[in-house]
Amino acid sequence: MRKEMKDDNEAEVSNNGYFGQVSNSSFSSLLSSKDRDFLLSPNGAQVKVSDIEGKVVGLLFAANWYPPCRGFTQMLVGIYEELKNSDPQFEIVYVSSDEDLDAFNNFYGNMPWLAVPFSDLETKKLLNRKYDVEGIPCLIMLQPEESNKEDGAALRCGVELIYRYGIHAYPFSKDKLEQLQEVEREKRDNQTLTKLLANKHRDYVLSQAEQRKVSVASLVGKTIGLYFSAEWCVPCAKFTPKLISIYEKINHELAKTGENDDFEIVLISSDHDQSSFDSYYSKMPWLALPFKDPEIKNLAQHFDVQGIPCLVIIGPDGKTITCHGRNLINLYQENAYPFTDAKVKMLEKQLEEEAKDFPRLVYHEGHHHDLNLVSDGNGGGPFICCVCDEQGSSWAYQCLECGYEVHPKCVTIIGRDNNVLLGR
Helix, strand or coil: CECCCCCHHHHCCCHHHHEECCCCCCHHHHHCECCECEEECCCCCEEEHHHHCCCEEEEEEECCCCHHHHHHHHHHHHHHHHHHHHCCCEEEEEEECCCCHHHHHHHHCCCCCEECCCCCHHHHHHHHHHCCCCCCCEEEEECCHHHCCCCCCEECCHHHHHHHHHHHHCCCCHHHHHHHHHHHHHHHHCCCHHHHHCECCECEEEECCCCEEEEHHHHCCCEEEEEEECCCCHHHHHHHHHHHHHHHHHHHHHHHCCCCCCEEEEEEECCCCHHHHHHHHCCCCCEECCCCCHHHHHHHHHCCCCCCCEEEEECCCCCEEECCHHHHHHHHHHHHCCCCHHHHHHHHHHHHHHHCCCCCEEEECCCCCEEEEECHHHCCCCEECCCCCCEECCCEEECCCCCCEECHHHCCCCEEECCEEEEC
């Protein structure tokens, strides 16, 4: 199952990636039709399209049937209401991909902004084509004509910016994003472990194993994993036991070389209440930020955490090594330590050598088609393994008919038949 994943270089906002040369013709020509010059409002009234001329307008492409749309919409409601209170020159228009009118009404009933009528299929199709919408949720930000005449650029990645900056991205202009980008550069350049984990009210983290507080200063100089997780998260429930095992193996190996205590993990919890946090953390052998600590939100924003579980690795110098520690754990287990580029390149080279002995074609008991060996260079790349539900990259066994993919390690040899390797 193919899933888009970001690499470390994509953590920086790039104007080239966020703006597209899409003409910002008047909103009337965009959002009206020959039979309609209005948009729907939450109270059922009709609002003239001409009433939003001169405003910053976000076009929200979403649907009730897709869980990420529901999650993002809930967040966007809070951002929208806060912005509207401070600047009425902002509006959002919902462009629905709901399956029927009842679904549209139920989903739109939770939204405080305007909407293209569900029945106007032609306008919705035109907007999807115009802005080349390939996935939802998608939030296209349009500037007022007079502030955007120089290049007619539309901000194309509003969803990521809302997750990352919240209201601070407003008014979603090129100048504003350049300012945010500069602030991020300064934060990365000046990043230290103390700045990440401590604040003026707290200079410690919690230790479950020792039932005490551990000073952040004592962690400086170590490799630290920031583990964003929560008890309610199903993928976290699967990954956490694996991470505990890997954590213990890494520290066991370090102890053999006299480098014990050089690797530590800190839980950054998204649990909903103290009891859930206590229950979840009680199973873990590492450190944690206190429940509901204000730095949790700051860290999630700083590292652009859009989903959990997420494992961010901080080096001994306090700088970020990678935001994809989970993926590296899944690929290389304890061998991934210390997660540096040099170590990953060495492991990739080893995997390339091992792959020379991989069979080109296998039959997997859990699937009804032959699976072909693929890599980054011939149809492979980041994926979610259909056996273990974990991330993978580079080499995979892929069904060319339906996209089913598994890690090579998830195929167990049980025999051969007509030159096809059988697996289970």
